[in-house]
Amino acid sequence: MNFLEERILKDGLVKPGNVLKVDSFLNHQMDIALMDEIGKAFYMRFKDKPITKVLTIEASGIAIAYPVARCFNVPLVFAKKSKSVNIDGDMYVATVESFTHKNVNQVIVSKKFLSEDDHVLIIDDFLANGCALQGLISIAEDAGATVEGIGIAIEKGFQIGGTVIRNLGSPLESLANVDAMDAEKGTVTFRKQ
Amino acid sequence: MNFLEERILKDGLVKPGNVLKVDSFLNHQMDIALMDEIGKAFYMRFKDKPITKVLTIEASGIAIAYPVARCFNVPLVFAKKSKSVNIDGDMYVATVESFTHKNVNQVIVSKKFLSEDDHVLIIDDFLANGCALQGLISIAEDAGATVEGIGIAIEKGFQIGGTVIRNLGSPLESLANVDAMDAEKGTVTFRKQ
Numbered sequence: 001m002n003f004l005e006e007r008i009l010k011d012g013l014v015k016p017g018n019v020l021k022v023d024s025f026l027n028h029q030m031d032i033a034l035m036d037e038i039g040k041a042f043y044m045r046f047k048d049k050p051i052t053k054v055l056t057i058e059a060s061g062i063a064i065a066y067p068v069a070r071c072f073n074v075p076l077v078f079a080k081k082s083k084s085v086n087i088d089g090d091m092y093v094a095t096v097e098s099f100t101h102k103n104v105n106q107v108i109v110s111k112k113f114l115s116e117d118d119h120v121l122i123i124d125d126f127l128a129n130g131c132a133l134q135g136l137i138s139i140a141e142d143a144g145a146t147v148e149g150i151g152i153a154i155e156k157g158f159q160i161g162g163t164v165i166r167n168l169g170s171p172l173e174s175l176a177n178v179d180a181m182d183a184e185k186g187t188v189t190f191r192k193q
Numbered sequence: 194m195n196f197l198e199e200r201i202l203k204d205g206l207v208k209p210g211n212v213l214k215v216d217s218f219l220n221h222q223m224d225i226a227l228m229d230e231i232g233k234a235f236y237m238r239f240k241d242k243p244i245t246k247v248l249t250i251e252a253s254g255i256a257i258a259y260p261v262a263r264c265f266n267v268p269l270v271f272a273k274k275s276k277s278v279n280i281d282g283d284m285y286v287a288t289v290e291s292f293t294h295k296n297v298n299q300v301i302v303s304k305k306f307l308s309e310d311d312h313v314l315i316i317d318d319f320l321a322n323g324c325a326l327q328g329l330i331s332i333a334e335d336a337g338a339t340v341e342g343i344g345i346a347i348e349k350g351f352q353i354g355g356t357v358i359r360n361l362g363s364p365l366e367s368l369a370n371v372d373a374m375d376a377e378k379g380t381v382t383f384r385k386q
Contacts, residue, residue, distance in 0.1 A: 029306040030269045032262045059271065066259045068252035069225045076223045078252065113222040 003037055004153065004175045005190050016183045018156070026061035026153065027125050038065025038175065042123065043150040044175045049148040051121045053077055053114065055140060057107060057132055064153055065123040072121070077113045079136060081105040092134035092142045107135040109143075116144030127174060128150040130161025137168060154178065157191050196230055197346065197368045198383050211375045219346065220253035220318050231368065232260025235316065235344040238366045244314045244339040246270055248333060250300060250325050257346055258316040265314070270306045272329060274298040285335045287328035300328040302336075311339030316386065320367060322343040323354025330361060349369065350384050359368070 013021040025031040029089075051072045056065035057079040063073050069076035081096075082105060092114065094107045114120070120140045127133060133150065138149050147170040155162050155174035177191040194202075206214040218224040232373035244265045249258035250272040262269035274289075275298060285307065287300045299339070313333045320326060329376065333340050340363040348355050359365050372382040 023303060028269040028270065028303055030259075030262070030271075032259065032266070034342065035259075036253075036263070059255060060251075062252060063259055063269065063271075066223075066225065066228075066256055067224070070229070073225070074227060074258065077223060078256075080221070080252070108219055109214060112217065118358070134314065176365070 001190070002041075002175060002193070003034075004041075005036045007031075008154070008176055008178075008188060012184045012188060014181045014188060018158070018181055019183075020154065020156070020178060020181060020188065022154065027063075030063045035063055036067045038064055038153055039071050041175055042068045042121070042173070043071035045120055046151065047072075049121065050119045051148055052054050052118045052193075054123055055079065055109070055114070055120050055136055056123045057081070057136060063125045064125050068121065068123050068151065075099060077109060079107045079109045079139060081107060081154050091109075092139040094138040094142075096135035107132070107139065109139050111143070113141050114140060114143035114145050118143065118145035119148045120145045121171075122150045122152075123146055123152075125153045127155040127161045127165065127172075128159045130164045133165050134160065134168075137165070137170070149173065151175075194383070195234075195260045195368065195386070196227070196274075197234075200224075200227060201347070201369055203211070203383060205375045205381060207376045207379050207381060210257075211351075211374055212376075213217045213347065213349070213371065213374060213381065214331070214346065220256075223256050228256055229260045231257060231346055232264050234368055235261045235314070235366070236264035236265065236323065239314055239342045239344065243312045244341055246309045246313050246328055246338075247316055248272065248302070248313050250329060255319045257318050261314065261316050265279045265301065268306075269301060272275040272302045272332060273298045274300060283294070285332040285333040287335075289328035290324050300325070300332065302332050307333060307336035307338050311336065311338035312341045313338045313343055315363075316345075317343075319356065320354045321352045322366075323357045326358050327361075330358070330363070342366065344357075344368075 023184045054069040089183045150172040152174040157177040180189040196201040247262040253302040345367040348370045350370040
Protein backbone atom coordinates (compact mmCIF):
# COMPACT_ATOMS: atom_id res chain seq x y z
CA MET A 1 0.00 0.00 0.00
CA ASN A 2 1.48 3.38 -0.97
CA PHE A 3 1.46 6.69 0.93
CA LEU A 4 -1.70 8.00 -0.77
CA GLU A 5 -3.70 4.80 -0.24
CA GLU A 6 -2.66 4.86 3.43
CA ARG A 7 -3.78 8.47 3.75
CA ILE A 8 -7.15 7.72 2.13
CA LEU A 9 -7.76 4.90 4.61
CA LYS A 10 -6.75 7.19 7.48
CA ASP A 11 -8.57 10.43 6.57
CA GLY A 12 -10.93 9.68 3.67
CA LEU A 13 -14.67 9.39 4.29
CA VAL A 14 -16.98 7.11 2.34
CA LYS A 15 -20.45 8.56 1.73
CA PRO A 16 -23.51 6.99 0.11
CA GLY A 17 -23.57 7.14 -3.69
CA ASN A 18 -19.93 6.10 -4.09
CA VAL A 19 -18.69 9.48 -2.88
CA LEU A 20 -15.16 9.44 -1.46
CA LYS A 21 -14.50 12.60 0.51
CA VAL A 22 -10.84 13.54 0.70
CA ASP A 23 -11.47 17.22 1.35
CA SER A 24 -9.45 17.32 4.57
CA PHE A 25 -6.15 16.70 2.76
CA LEU A 26 -6.55 16.71 -1.04
CA ASN A 27 -9.20 18.93 -2.61
CA HIS A 28 -10.48 21.60 -0.22
CA GLN A 29 -7.91 21.68 2.55
CA MET A 30 -4.56 20.51 1.19
CA ASP A 31 -1.69 18.90 3.05
CA ILE A 32 1.22 20.44 1.15
CA ALA A 33 3.73 17.79 2.24
CA LEU A 34 1.40 15.14 0.80
CA MET A 35 1.02 17.16 -2.39
CA ASP A 36 4.79 17.42 -2.75
CA GLU A 37 5.01 13.65 -2.32
CA ILE A 38 2.36 13.18 -5.04
CA GLY A 39 4.42 15.46 -7.28
CA LYS A 40 7.52 13.34 -6.76
CA ALA A 41 5.57 10.10 -7.36
CA PHE A 42 4.34 11.32 -10.75
CA TYR A 43 7.81 12.58 -11.59
CA MET A 44 9.24 9.11 -10.92
CA ARG A 45 6.62 7.52 -13.16
CA PHE A 46 7.04 9.92 -16.12
CA LYS A 47 10.60 11.23 -15.78
CA ASP A 48 11.78 9.46 -18.95
CA LYS A 49 9.28 11.45 -21.06
CA PRO A 50 10.33 14.79 -22.62
CA ILE A 51 7.63 16.78 -20.77
CA THR A 52 7.40 20.48 -21.72
CA LYS A 53 4.10 21.40 -20.01
CA VAL A 54 1.90 20.09 -17.23
CA LEU A 55 -1.79 20.51 -18.05
CA THR A 56 -4.64 20.34 -15.53
CA ILE A 57 -8.13 21.72 -14.98
CA GLU A 58 -9.33 24.13 -12.31
CA ALA A 59 -9.70 24.12 -9.40
CA SER A 60 -8.38 21.28 -7.26
CA GLY A 61 -6.26 19.92 -10.11
CA ILE A 62 -4.00 22.96 -9.75
CA ALA A 63 -2.75 21.90 -6.31
CA ILE A 64 -1.86 18.41 -7.61
CA ALA A 65 -0.26 19.72 -10.80
CA TYR A 66 1.83 22.41 -9.08
CA PRO A 67 4.36 20.06 -7.44
CA VAL A 68 4.49 17.94 -10.61
CA ALA A 69 5.39 20.98 -12.74
CA ARG A 70 7.92 21.93 -10.06
CA CYS A 71 9.64 18.53 -10.30
CA PHE A 72 9.78 18.70 -14.12
CA ASN A 73 10.78 22.39 -14.06
CA VAL A 74 8.19 23.21 -16.73
CA PRO A 75 5.22 25.61 -16.84
CA LEU A 76 1.84 24.61 -15.45
CA VAL A 77 -1.21 25.38 -17.60
CA PHE A 78 -4.69 25.00 -16.18
CA ALA A 79 -7.81 24.76 -18.29
CA LYS A 80 -10.64 27.04 -17.24
CA LYS A 81 -14.21 25.88 -16.95
CA SER A 82 -16.09 28.85 -18.38
CA LYS A 83 -15.43 31.74 -20.70
CA SER A 84 -13.95 34.69 -18.80
CA VAL A 85 -14.21 38.24 -20.08
CA ASN A 86 -10.45 38.48 -19.52
CA ILE A 87 -9.68 35.70 -22.00
CA ASP A 88 -8.98 36.41 -25.66
CA GLY A 89 -11.09 34.74 -28.35
CA ASP A 90 -8.15 32.71 -29.55
CA MET A 91 -8.50 29.50 -27.55
CA TYR A 92 -8.99 25.76 -27.66
CA VAL A 93 -12.42 24.69 -26.43
CA ALA A 94 -13.85 21.32 -25.40
CA THR A 95 -17.30 20.61 -24.03
CA VAL A 96 -17.29 18.59 -20.81
CA GLU A 97 -20.09 17.18 -18.70
CA SER A 98 -19.42 17.09 -14.98
CA PHE A 99 -20.75 14.02 -13.19
CA THR A 100 -20.09 15.65 -9.82
CA HIS A 101 -21.70 19.00 -10.51
CA LYS A 102 -24.42 17.78 -12.89
CA ASN A 103 -23.72 20.43 -15.49
CA VAL A 104 -21.98 21.05 -18.81
CA ASN A 105 -18.92 23.30 -19.05
CA GLN A 106 -16.80 24.68 -21.80
CA VAL A 107 -13.19 23.79 -20.96
CA ILE A 108 -10.81 26.33 -22.47
CA VAL A 109 -7.08 26.85 -22.88
CA SER A 110 -5.52 29.83 -24.64
CA LYS A 111 -3.86 28.87 -27.93
CA LYS A 112 -0.79 30.80 -26.75
CA PHE A 113 0.07 28.12 -24.20
CA LEU A 114 -0.12 24.82 -26.12
CA SER A 115 1.44 24.06 -29.49
CA GLU A 116 2.57 21.15 -31.66
CA ASP A 117 6.00 21.43 -30.03
CA ASP A 118 4.60 20.54 -26.62
CA HIS A 119 4.88 17.20 -24.84
CA VAL A 120 2.14 17.31 -22.26
CA LEU A 121 1.66 15.53 -18.96
CA ILE A 122 -2.00 15.78 -17.94
CA ILE A 123 -2.67 15.75 -14.18
CA ASP A 124 -5.93 15.66 -12.22
CA ASP A 125 -7.08 14.73 -8.74
CA PHE A 126 -9.92 12.33 -9.63
CA LEU A 127 -10.84 10.04 -12.50
CA ALA A 128 -14.41 8.74 -12.40
CA ASN A 129 -16.30 8.91 -15.68
CA GLY A 130 -13.38 10.53 -17.47
CA CYS A 131 -15.23 13.43 -19.10
CA ALA A 132 -12.93 16.15 -17.77
CA LEU A 133 -9.88 14.20 -18.94
CA GLN A 134 -11.41 13.67 -22.37
CA GLY A 135 -11.75 17.43 -22.61
CA LEU A 136 -8.09 17.98 -21.70
CA ILE A 137 -6.91 15.32 -24.15
CA SER A 138 -9.09 16.82 -26.88
CA ILE A 139 -7.57 20.25 -26.25
CA ALA A 140 -4.01 18.88 -26.36
CA GLU A 141 -4.82 17.10 -29.63
CA ASP A 142 -6.36 20.27 -31.10
CA ALA A 143 -3.06 21.99 -30.32
CA GLY A 144 -1.13 19.22 -32.12
CA ALA A 145 0.69 18.50 -28.86
CA THR A 146 1.79 15.02 -27.77
CA VAL A 147 0.08 13.64 -24.66
CA GLU A 148 3.01 11.81 -23.07
CA GLY A 149 1.03 10.63 -20.09
CA ILE A 150 -1.82 11.14 -17.67
CA GLY A 151 -1.37 11.15 -13.91
CA ILE A 152 -4.36 10.77 -11.58
CA ALA A 153 -4.26 10.92 -7.80
CA ILE A 154 -7.39 8.83 -7.19
CA GLU A 155 -9.05 6.67 -9.82
CA LYS A 156 -12.47 5.16 -9.18
CA GLY A 157 -11.66 1.88 -10.86
CA PHE A 158 -15.27 0.70 -10.67
CA GLN A 159 -16.39 3.53 -12.97
CA ILE A 160 -15.97 3.70 -16.72
CA GLY A 161 -13.42 6.54 -17.02
CA GLY A 162 -10.21 4.56 -16.66
CA THR A 163 -11.21 2.22 -19.48
CA VAL A 164 -12.37 5.07 -21.74
CA ILE A 165 -9.16 7.06 -21.23
CA ARG A 166 -6.77 4.08 -21.54
CA ASN A 167 -8.49 3.16 -24.82
CA LEU A 168 -7.47 6.59 -26.14
CA GLY A 169 -3.87 5.39 -26.04
CA SER A 170 -1.85 7.56 -23.63
CA PRO A 171 -0.23 5.90 -20.59
CA LEU A 172 -2.42 6.52 -17.54
CA GLU A 173 -1.05 6.16 -14.02
CA SER A 174 -3.23 6.48 -10.94
CA LEU A 175 -1.59 6.56 -7.52
CA ALA A 176 -4.64 5.06 -5.81
CA ASN A 177 -7.19 2.98 -7.71
CA VAL A 178 -10.38 2.39 -5.74
CA ASP A 179 -11.98 -0.95 -6.60
CA ALA A 180 -14.87 -0.71 -4.16
CA MET A 181 -16.30 1.42 -1.37
CA ASP A 182 -18.85 0.58 1.30
CA ALA A 183 -20.54 3.58 2.91
CA GLU A 184 -22.18 1.51 5.67
CA LYS A 185 -18.94 -0.12 6.78
CA GLY A 186 -16.82 2.90 5.81
CA THR A 187 -14.38 0.70 3.90
CA VAL A 188 -12.29 1.36 0.78
CA THR A 189 -10.69 -1.44 -1.25
CA PHE A 190 -7.78 -0.62 -3.58
CA ARG A 191 -6.75 -2.44 -6.73
CA LYS A 192 -3.32 -4.06 -6.33
CA GLN A 193 -0.67 -2.18 -8.36
CA MET B 194 11.64 47.47 -8.70
CA ASN B 195 11.12 43.91 -7.43
CA PHE B 196 11.08 40.60 -9.35
CA LEU B 197 7.31 40.58 -9.88
CA GLU B 198 7.16 44.18 -11.12
CA GLU B 199 9.99 43.40 -13.53
CA ARG B 200 8.16 40.34 -14.81
CA ILE B 201 4.93 42.31 -15.31
CA LEU B 202 6.81 44.89 -17.38
CA LYS B 203 8.45 42.11 -19.40
CA ASP B 204 5.51 39.77 -20.02
CA GLY B 205 2.30 41.53 -18.92
CA LEU B 206 -0.07 42.96 -21.52
CA VAL B 207 -2.20 46.07 -21.00
CA LYS B 208 -5.63 45.90 -22.62
CA PRO B 209 -8.34 48.55 -22.88
CA GLY B 210 -10.60 48.81 -19.82
CA ASN B 211 -7.74 48.66 -17.31
CA VAL B 212 -7.20 44.96 -17.97
CA LEU B 213 -3.71 43.70 -17.12
CA LYS B 214 -3.13 40.30 -18.69
CA VAL B 215 -0.57 38.21 -16.85
CA ASP B 216 -1.88 34.90 -18.13
CA SER B 217 1.44 33.80 -19.62
CA PHE B 218 3.10 33.49 -16.21
CA LEU B 219 0.64 34.01 -13.33
CA ASN B 220 -2.97 32.96 -13.78
CA HIS B 221 -3.46 30.63 -16.74
CA GLN B 222 0.04 29.42 -17.56
CA MET B 223 2.17 29.56 -14.43
CA ASP B 224 5.93 29.96 -14.15
CA ILE B 225 6.55 27.74 -11.11
CA ALA B 226 9.94 29.30 -10.28
CA LEU B 227 8.22 32.71 -10.15
CA MET B 228 5.46 31.27 -7.98
CA ASP B 229 8.01 29.85 -5.58
CA GLU B 230 9.65 33.27 -5.40
CA ILE B 231 6.27 34.85 -4.63
CA GLY B 232 5.78 32.28 -1.88
CA LYS B 233 9.14 33.22 -0.32
CA ALA B 234 8.37 36.94 -0.59
CA PHE B 235 5.12 36.57 1.35
CA TYR B 236 6.86 34.33 3.88
CA MET B 237 9.44 37.05 4.51
CA ARG B 238 6.70 39.63 5.01
CA PHE B 239 4.57 37.57 7.42
CA LYS B 240 7.01 35.13 9.03
CA ASP B 241 6.67 36.75 12.45
CA LYS B 242 2.95 35.92 12.55
CA PRO B 243 1.76 32.61 14.07
CA ILE B 244 0.13 31.41 10.82
CA THR B 245 -1.79 28.11 11.08
CA LYS B 246 -3.62 28.14 7.72
CA VAL B 247 -3.26 29.79 4.33
CA LEU B 248 -6.67 30.68 2.87
CA THR B 249 -7.32 31.50 -0.80
CA ILE B 250 -10.11 31.29 -3.38
CA GLU B 251 -10.28 29.14 -6.49
CA ALA B 252 -8.90 28.96 -9.07
CA SER B 253 -5.75 30.97 -9.78
CA GLY B 254 -5.33 31.87 -6.10
CA ILE B 255 -4.41 28.24 -5.43
CA ALA B 256 -1.17 28.46 -7.42
CA ILE B 257 -0.09 31.58 -5.47
CA ALA B 258 -1.13 30.17 -2.11
CA TYR B 259 0.55 26.78 -2.61
CA PRO B 260 4.16 27.99 -2.27
CA VAL B 261 3.15 30.27 0.62
CA ALA B 262 1.62 27.35 2.56
CA ARG B 263 4.75 25.35 1.70
CA CYS B 264 7.02 28.02 3.24
CA PHE B 265 4.90 28.21 6.41
CA ASN B 266 4.48 24.40 6.53
CA VAL B 267 0.74 24.76 7.17
CA PRO B 268 -2.35 23.49 5.30
CA LEU B 269 -3.79 25.39 2.36
CA VAL B 270 -7.57 25.89 2.31
CA PHE B 271 -9.25 27.22 -0.78
CA ALA B 272 -12.74 28.69 -0.81
CA LYS B 273 -15.02 27.36 -3.51
CA LYS B 274 -17.18 29.58 -5.65
CA SER B 275 -20.37 27.57 -5.85
CA LYS B 276 -22.14 24.88 -3.89
CA SER B 277 -20.91 21.46 -4.90
CA VAL B 278 -23.01 18.33 -4.41
CA ASN B 279 -19.93 16.81 -2.75
CA ILE B 280 -19.84 19.42 0.03
CA ASP B 281 -21.62 18.89 3.33
CA GLY B 282 -24.19 21.43 4.51
CA ASP B 283 -21.98 22.54 7.35
CA MET B 284 -20.06 25.43 5.85
CA TYR B 285 -19.27 29.13 6.07
CA VAL B 286 -20.82 31.12 3.23
CA ALA B 287 -20.21 34.65 1.93
CA THR B 288 -21.80 36.29 -1.08
CA VAL B 289 -19.30 37.84 -3.49
CA GLU B 290 -19.77 39.85 -6.64
CA SER B 291 -17.10 39.33 -9.29
CA PHE B 292 -16.07 42.46 -11.16
CA THR B 293 -14.20 40.35 -13.73
CA HIS B 294 -16.90 37.82 -14.43
CA LYS B 295 -19.92 40.11 -13.89
CA ASN B 296 -21.74 37.66 -11.67
CA VAL B 297 -22.51 36.85 -8.04
CA ASN B 298 -21.08 33.77 -6.35
CA GLN B 299 -21.49 32.07 -3.03
CA VAL B 300 -18.02 31.64 -1.58
CA ILE B 301 -17.89 28.63 0.74
CA VAL B 302 -15.48 26.97 3.14
CA SER B 303 -16.26 23.85 5.14
CA LYS B 304 -16.56 24.55 8.87
CA LYS B 305 -14.19 21.61 9.46
CA PHE B 306 -11.23 23.59 8.14
CA LEU B 307 -11.39 26.95 9.94
CA SER B 308 -11.87 27.53 13.67
CA GLU B 309 -11.30 30.11 16.39
CA ASP B 310 -7.87 28.56 16.97
CA ASP B 311 -6.71 29.48 13.48
CA HIS B 312 -4.39 32.34 12.55
CA VAL B 313 -5.04 32.87 8.87
CA LEU B 314 -2.94 34.34 6.07
CA ILE B 315 -5.21 35.19 3.14
CA ILE B 316 -3.57 35.03 -0.31
CA ASP B 317 -4.90 35.97 -3.75
CA ASP B 318 -3.47 36.86 -7.14
CA PHE B 319 -5.35 40.14 -7.78
CA LEU B 320 -6.92 42.89 -5.72
CA ALA B 321 -9.13 45.28 -7.67
CA ASN B 322 -12.49 46.08 -6.10
CA GLY B 323 -11.83 43.78 -3.16
CA CYS B 324 -15.07 41.83 -3.19
CA ALA B 325 -13.48 38.38 -3.24
CA LEU B 326 -11.21 39.35 -0.35
CA GLN B 327 -14.13 40.72 1.63
CA GLY B 328 -15.76 37.32 1.24
CA LEU B 329 -12.67 35.51 2.52
CA ILE B 330 -12.30 37.89 5.48
CA SER B 331 -15.98 37.48 6.31
CA ILE B 332 -15.60 33.69 6.30
CA ALA B 333 -12.52 33.83 8.55
CA GLU B 334 -14.41 36.11 10.96
CA ASP B 335 -17.45 33.80 10.94
CA ALA B 336 -15.08 31.02 12.01
CA GLY B 337 -13.75 33.18 14.85
CA ALA B 338 -10.27 32.91 13.30
CA THR B 339 -7.69 35.71 13.41
CA VAL B 340 -6.77 37.23 10.05
CA GLU B 341 -3.04 37.84 10.60
CA GLY B 342 -2.46 39.28 7.17
CA ILE B 343 -3.41 39.47 3.51
CA GLY B 344 -0.92 38.91 0.69
CA ILE B 345 -1.76 39.99 -2.86
CA ALA B 346 0.43 39.42 -5.89
CA ILE B 347 -0.90 42.34 -7.96
CA GLU B 348 -2.97 45.20 -6.53
CA LYS B 349 -4.68 47.66 -8.84
CA GLY B 350 -3.95 50.67 -6.66
CA PHE B 351 -6.19 52.93 -8.73
CA GLN B 352 -9.26 50.88 -7.79
CA ILE B 353 -11.14 50.96 -4.50
CA GLY B 354 -10.31 47.50 -3.13
CA GLY B 355 -7.02 48.29 -1.38
CA THR B 356 -8.63 51.10 0.60
CA VAL B 357 -11.71 49.04 1.49
CA ILE B 358 -9.64 46.08 2.69
CA ARG B 359 -7.03 48.13 4.59
CA ASN B 360 -9.90 49.90 6.40
CA LEU B 361 -11.02 46.48 7.70
CA GLY B 362 -7.84 46.43 9.79
CA SER B 363 -5.65 43.48 8.74
CA PRO B 364 -2.16 44.17 7.35
CA LEU B 365 -2.28 43.99 3.55
CA GLU B 366 0.87 43.50 1.51
CA SER B 367 0.87 43.58 -2.28
CA LEU B 368 4.03 42.61 -4.15
CA ALA B 369 3.18 44.84 -7.12
CA ASN B 370 0.85 47.82 -6.79
CA VAL B 371 -0.24 49.22 -10.16
CA ASP B 372 -0.86 52.96 -10.01
CA ALA B 373 -1.73 53.42 -13.68
CA MET B 374 -1.92 51.58 -16.99
CA ASP B 375 -2.05 52.93 -20.53
CA ALA B 376 -3.39 50.48 -23.11
CA GLU B 377 -2.37 52.67 -26.09
CA LYS B 378 1.23 53.03 -24.97
CA GLY B 379 1.29 49.59 -23.29
CA THR B 380 2.77 51.07 -20.12
CA VAL B 381 2.35 50.10 -16.46
CA THR B 382 3.32 52.42 -13.60
CA PHE B 383 3.94 50.97 -10.13
CA ARG B 384 3.51 52.67 -6.79
CA LYS B 385 6.85 53.03 -4.97
CA GLN B 386 7.09 50.61 -2.03
